[in-house]
Amino acid sequence: MLKNRSIISIADLSDEDINEIFTEADKMLENLNSGQKMNDMESRILATLFYEPSTRTRLSFESAMQRLGGSVISMADSKTSSTSKGETLADTVRIVESYSDIIVIRHPLEGAALLASKFSSKPVINAGDGSGEHPTQTLIDLYTIRKESGSIDGKTITIIGDLKYGRTVHSLLSALARYRVNVNLVSPESLALPKHVYNEIKGRLKVNVSTDLEPFLAQTDILYVTRIQKERFTDKNEYARLIGSYKITGREADMLPSGAIIMHPLPRVDEISPEVDNREPAKYFRQAYYGVPVRMALISMIAGE
Amino acid sequence: MDKTLKISKIKDGTVIDHIDAGKALKVLNILGIDESNSISIGIRVMSGKIGYKDVIKIENKFLEKIELDKIALIANRATISIIKNYEIIEKFSLDMPETFKGIVKCDNQNCITNAGEPVRSEFSTVETNPLTIKCIYCKKEMSGDEILRNI
Numbered sequence: 001m002l003k004n005r006s007i008i009s010i011a012d013l014s015d016e017d018i019n020e021i022f023t024e025a026d027k028m029l030e031n032l033n034s035g036q037k038m039n040d041m042e043s044r045i046l047a048t049l050f051y052e053p054s055t056r057t058r059l060s061f062e063s064a065m066q067r068l069g070g071s072v073i074s075m076a077d078s079k080t081s082s083t084s085k086g087e088t089l090a091d092t093v094r095i096v097e098s099y100s101d102i103i104v105i106r107h108p109l110e111g112a113a114l115l116a117s118k119f120s121s122k123p124v125i126n127a128g129d130g131s132g133e134h135p136t137q138t139l140i141d142l143y144t145i146r147k148e149s150g151s152i153d154g155k156t157i158t159i160i161g162d163l164k165y166g167r168t169v170h171s172l173l174s175a176l177a178r179y180r181v182n183v184n185l186v187s188p189e190s191l192a193l194p195k196h197v198y199n200e201i202k203g204r205l206k207v208n209v210s211t212d213l214e215p216f217l218a219q220t221d222i223l224y225v226t227r228i229q230k231e232r233f234t235d236k237n238e239y240a241r242l243i244g245s246y247k248i249t250g251r252e253a254d255m256l257p258s259g260a261i262i263m264h265p266l267p268r269v270d271e272i273s274p275e276v277d278n279r280e281p282a283k284y285f286r287q288a289y290y291g292v293p294v295r296m297a298l299i300s301m302i303a304g305e
Numbered sequence: 306m307d308k309t310l311k312i313s314k315i316k317d318g319t320v321i322d323h324i325d326a327g328k329a330l331k332v333l334n335i336l337g338i339d340e341s342n343s344i345s346i347g348i349r350v351m352s353g354k355i356g357y358k359d360v361i362k363i364e365n366k367f368l369e370k371i372e373l374d375k376i377a378l379i380a381n382r383a384t385i386s387i388i389k390n391y392e393i394i395e396k397f398s399l400d401m402p403e404t405f406k407g408i409v410k411c412d413n414q415n416c417i418t419n420a421g422e423p424v425r426s427e428f429s430t431v432e433t434n435p436l437t438i439k440c441i442y443c444k445k446e447m448s449g450d451e452i453l454r455n456i
């Protein structure tokens with residue numbers, strides 16, 4: 001049961017929780033597709049506290065709440081709100097919890113969502129904390145694999161990109177360790193997976209690590225591409241050196257086996273060429289679409305009656 | 306053969322024995338002992354148990370839980386003897402705490418605990434040898450010098 005629970009890390013969810021969320025998301029998807037009006041969250045308020053820019057995550061949470069008949073309140077740009085006057089996150093959360101039934105937070109510092117949950121009696125959903133975790137993105141990733149690839153077990157997943165700072169990758173790997181999958185990790189050496197994430201998954205997942213994508217393509221069922229996280233670099237020269245160091249074009253897409261899919265948490269910069277967008281394996285816009293039913297399921301299970 | 310102890314006995318206080326050789330000064334540093342205590346230190350003393358060891362004897366000082374946890378972070382093989390009237394009234398090894406609260410600062414500058422929020426740092430023990438601890442907030446793992454420079 002997820003009622004009134006905060007979701008800070010994908011590790012907070014049991015296998016049963018995840019399956020229940022997916023079953024509920026299937027129902028939400030069906031309702032969305034049939035245009036059925038929903039009122040599960042009528043008279044409930046979701047507060048979004050976004051201390052970092054976001055388009056998809058924020059809009060899909062807001063869309064999910066409104067699709068469920070609920071309302072949304074949002075903090076103005078954190079640069080112009082009380083945060084700029086020096087208010088702590090703890091104080092902000094203590095105030096916002098009295099205005100809402102569920103809080104969604106994105107923050108540039110790691111651990112911010114956990115801190116928020118410790119100061120709130122209302123459930124908190126982590127929508128990304130620095131280079132830490134982004135558990136709802138992971139649920140959407142798993143849901144997309146399940147919908148577009150048939151199942152998760154037995155698949156080979158190749159993850160390419162910024163494995164160091166990409167929080168979606170950290171949460172995704174932690175979740176994939178629950179399934180019988182093979183994982184290939186491809187990145188420039190300086191963007192390799194952090195030790196603590198590797199330690200968490202080693203022994204639980206079959207993992208190959210490389211700087212070269214091509215040898216893995218023919219055996220890949222899911223190619224998961226991530227952007228280099230420009231905002232996490234303190235050395236902008238290092239970012240300039242790495243940008244463009246990998247790119248998925250039609251050539252790479254053609255090397256994938258039949259039935260394989262390409263995913264990306266978006267936004268992309270130039271790591272997937274637009275020529276790939278209309279090809280069969282490209283599922284990243286579909287993946288973004290699934291963000292709404294999955295978040296609807298989560299909100300309704302946490303804050304519903 | 307001269308069997309005289311290199312460090313004299315204390316009447317009342319605490320003996321911290323079996324400190325890894327060379328770490329005694331670090332232990333004293335984190336305990337923040339002031340001028341009210343007399344201290345004897347043995348550095349690189351022969352020990353059958355761990356080869357060379359350091360020993361600290363502190364007069365009129367009895368350690369609290371938080372101080373024992375701090376020592377565990379630096380020298381987790383240390384043993385503690387409590388002395389009353391020249392007699393050892395209690396002797397024990399350090400327990401490795403499962404969590405460390407408010408003792409170590411997180412080395413990750415991007416961790417929320419370093420942002421002026423009203424929370425104490427909190428770490429869980431991942432491994433005891435070598436000691437590795439993990440911030441419960443940002444999940445950063447720390448060991449060795451990283452721990453020492455953040456106590």
